[in-house]
Amino acid sequence: MAMSEALTTTRAxxxxxxxxxxxxxxxxxxxxxxxxxxxVCAGHAVNPVxxxxxxxxxxxxxxxxxxxxxxxxxxxxxKMRRTRGRPVPAGRVQGADSLALGVVLSMFSxxxxxxxxxxLAAGLLAFTILFYAVVYTMWLKRWTAQNIVIxxxxxxxxxxxxxxxxxxxxxxxxxxxxAIIFMWTPPHFWALSLYxxxxxxxxxxxxxxxxxxxxxxxxxxxxxxxxxTPICLLPAVxxxxxxxxxxxxxxxxxxxxxxxxxxxxxxxxxxxxxRNDDGLYDVRAGxxxxxxxxxFSILYLTLLFATLLGEHLMGLPALxxxx
Amino acid sequence: MSDxxxxxxxxxxxxxxxNIALALGLVLFVILIFVVTIxxxxxxxxxxxx
Numbered sequence: 001m002a003m004s005e006a007l008t009t010t011r012a013x014x015x016x017x018x019x020x021x022x023x024x025x026x027x028x029x030x031x032x033x034x035x036x037x038x039x040v041c042a043g044h045a046v047n048p049v050x051x052x053x054x055x056x057x058x059x060x061x062x063x064x065x066x067x068x069x070x071x072x073x074x075x076x077x078x079k080m081r082r083t084r085g086r087p088v089p090a091g092r093v094q095g096a097d098s099l100a101l102g103v104v105l106s107m108f109s110x111x112x113x114x115x116x117x118x119x120l121a122a123g124l125l126a127f128t129i130l131f132y133a134v135v136y137t138m139w140l141k142r143w144t145a146q147n148i149v150i151x152x153x154x155x156x157x158x159x160x161x162x163x164x165x166x167x168x169x170x171x172x173x174x175x176x177x178x179a180i181i182f183m184w185t186p187p188h189f190w191a192l193s194l195y196x197x198x199x200x201x202x203x204x205x206x207x208x209x210x211x212x213x214x215x216x217x218x219x220x221x222x223x224x225x226x227x228x229t230p231i232c233l234l235p236a237v238x239x240x241x242x243x244x245x246x247x248x249x250x251x252x253x254x255x256x257x258x259x260x261x262x263x264x265x266x267x268x269x270x271x272x273x274x275r276n277d278d279g280l281y282d283v284r285a286g287x288x289x290x291x292x293x294x295x296f297s298i299l300y301l302t303l304l305f306a307t308l309l310g311e312h313l314m315g316l317p318a319l320x321x322x323x
Numbered sequence: 324m325s326d327x328x329x330x331x332x333x334x335x336x337x338x339x340x341x342n343i344a345l346a347l348g349l350v351l352f353v354i355l356i357f358v359v360t361i362x363x364x365x366x367x368x369x370x371x372x373x
Contacts, residue, residue, distance in 0.1 A: 013337035016344035
């Protein structure tokens with residue numbers, strides 16, 4: 001395992017905020033949102049305190065994965081502009097401390113989920129943490145350009161965990177929410193990597209634009225977008241989403257496809273299209289189509305899950321077009 | 324001249340912050356376990372052989 005020199009030296013005393021940063025709070029907030037959607041959409045009455053504990057366990061489990069990732073990937077993080085300020089590569093926290101925090105929080109979150117809710121949810125949470133920390137971080141990320149495709153499963157599972165926490169089961173509709181996030185991940189991350197591939201190349205991470213080139217990446221983004229957008233309509237067929245959801249999914253899906261087609265016809269990711277500075281949204285003209293799809297993909301996924309959440313909280317009827 | 328073995332003010336402040344955060348985390352964890360136990364037991368706490 002490669003470890004940067006930064007791991008062995010501490011430049012500044014670690015503050016509690018540094019340990020919080022190890023948990024990747026932004027990723028945690030996304031996971032909380034999708035996990036909550038799964039929990040609410042399950043439609044099963046859960047004690048509100050136990051429901052909050054389930055969401056807390058999902059959040060802490062995701063944070064633990066983040067700490068394990070920051071421990072193992074410190075050498076890569078030190079080489080990339082977006083990540084070099086993280087506590088471990090910056091020398092504010094020792095790598096071993098990040099590892100210990102990740103292991104302890106993983107155990108606490110899984111055990112608490114099992115004792116407070118049920119062991120199916122706890123097992124799924126343990127699988128998600130292991131999948132992200134071991135399969136994605138230690139294996140896929142440095143080995144194959146399909147890293148984020150397969151690794152995306154870890155980010156897609158929280159709604160299933162939330163659903164399982166509420167009901168003790170994981171039916172088809174729970175896996176449909178998982179499928180939506182899973183298929184959303186490749187176009188989302190590859191659009192970002194089209195204008196950050198210089199960083200990945202420098203760090204030796206085989207992201208798709210680095211391995212297959214920008215043209216092939218743009219084509220694959222379009223293929224995944226064509227597969228992803230119809231899947232987003234399925235909840236309106238299976239009794240999960242209502243009329244409002246169908247409208248949001250259809251309209252947003254259309255915009256998503258238009259942006260993906262525009263990206264496929266552009267030269268994004270080719271020489272001169274890299275971003276200007278550390279800002280993810282500040283790019284040169286050549287990469288604007290990639291930036292637009294990246295930004296819209298976040299909005300679209302948020303809208304889909306917020307609509308489902310809103311419909312279920314307000315008790316709006318779901319469509320069952322197949323019935 | 325300052326003693327190299329002594330903690331600087333910044334280090335002391337950072338350590339105090341970490342200790343307070345850890346203490347708060349532990350207290351919240353204990354409260355959480357207590358509340359979850361009470362909810363899980365519910366009224367069944369009386370339904371046991373004496």
